[in-house]
Amino acid sequence: FPALISTILCYAYYLTHETVTIDSLSSDRYYHGLLVAQGRLTATIIENYLGFEHLPIAVENIIGLICFILGATVFCIIFDKAKPQSNVFPYTFSTCLYITFPLMNEYFMFKGSVLTTGGSILLVSFALYFALKIKNLIASILISSIFIFFAYSWYESFILVYIGAVFLLLILLADGQKSQKEIYAILHKITTTLSVLLGLQALPH
Numbered sequence: 001f002p003a004l005i006s007t008i009l010c011y012a013y014y015l016t017h018e019t020v021t022i023d024s025l026s027s028d029r030y031y032h033g034l035l036v037a038q039g040r041l042t043a044t045i046i047e048n049y050l051g052f053e054h055l056p057i058a059v060e061n062i063i064g065l066i067c068f069i070l071g072a073t074v075f076c077i078i079f080d081k082a083k084p085q086s087n088v089f090p091y092t093f094s095t096c097l098y099i100t101f102p103l104m105n106e107y108f109m110f111k112g113s114v115l116t117t118g119g120s121i122l123l124v125s126f127a128l129y130f131a132l133k134i135k136n137l138i139a140s141i142l143i144s145s146i147f148i149f150f151a152y153s154w155y156e157s158f159i160l161v162y163i164g165a166v167f168l169l170l171i172l173l174a175d176g177q178k179s180q181k182e183i184y185a186i187l188h189k190i191t192t193t194l195s196v197l198l199g200l201q202a203l204p205h
Contacts, residue, residue, distance in 0.1 A: 003069050006096040011065060014108040015058050027053055027111050042154035046119070047112060060115050061108060065099075067118030072098050074125035075165060078132065082172040120158035123151035128165055 031047040047053040052060055076091040085091065107113035127147035134140040151158050 002092050003072065003095045003099060006100050007065055007069060010100040011061075011108070015061055018057055019109045030112075040153055040155070042119075042150045043112060043116060046115070046154075052112075052115070057111060060112065064114035064116070064118035067115070067122040068099050069095075069118075071118065071121035071123075071125040074122070074129055078125070078129055078165070078169060079172055081132070082169055083175060116155050117158075120151045120154045121161060123147045123154070124158055124162040124165070127151065127162060128169070 027047070031044055031053050035041075035043045052063075072095045076095055080091060107117055124147065127144040130147070131140050131144040134143060148159070148162060151162070
């Protein structure tokens with residue numbers, strides 16, 4: 001609930017006052033071939049084939065913000081399992097801080113950027129969640145790689161969010177009650193997933 005209130009207070013103005021930019025007038029060019037040529041497959045699937053391109057911009061931005069909140073919540077669940085907290089205040093505070101950073105306001109100027117941000121964060125949070133949740137190594141790597149692939153091909157910068165979350169997770173695990181063997185097992189699954197992704201990226205196009 002505090003995260004929802006923070007989101008409304010921070011972004012209500014931008015949701016009700018649409019900004020028209022050059023990108024807003026070029027969506028047909030982006031979503032009908034240009035982004036695929038750049039390797040950004042997910043945006044084309046979402047906007048073109050699922051019809052998000054024709055949604056009102058405010059509706060698309062609201063969906064993006066909901067994904068943003070859900071992604072931050074999934075991260076909190078992951079971190080709490082690594083080092084349980086006696087109350088929810090630390091995670092509530094960090095979530096509110098995370099989803100209201102000032103640079104996000106600039107994204108509302110560009111069509112699809114809020115959905116790209118929220119969707120990519122949700123996908124990388126799912127990738128890390130299932131990497132830890134699934135015990136079978138191959139299934140864990142496969143499912144996590146799929147989530148990371150679609151996040152990476154939506155906006156490649158969000159691979160850094162995944163890597164940052166991994167380091168924070170390892171810090172919490174080391175500070176918690178996990179043994180070194182458990183930490184190494186988790187690290188092995190996560191690094192293998194990243195290696196698969198980077199290996200595919202290195203293949204000649």
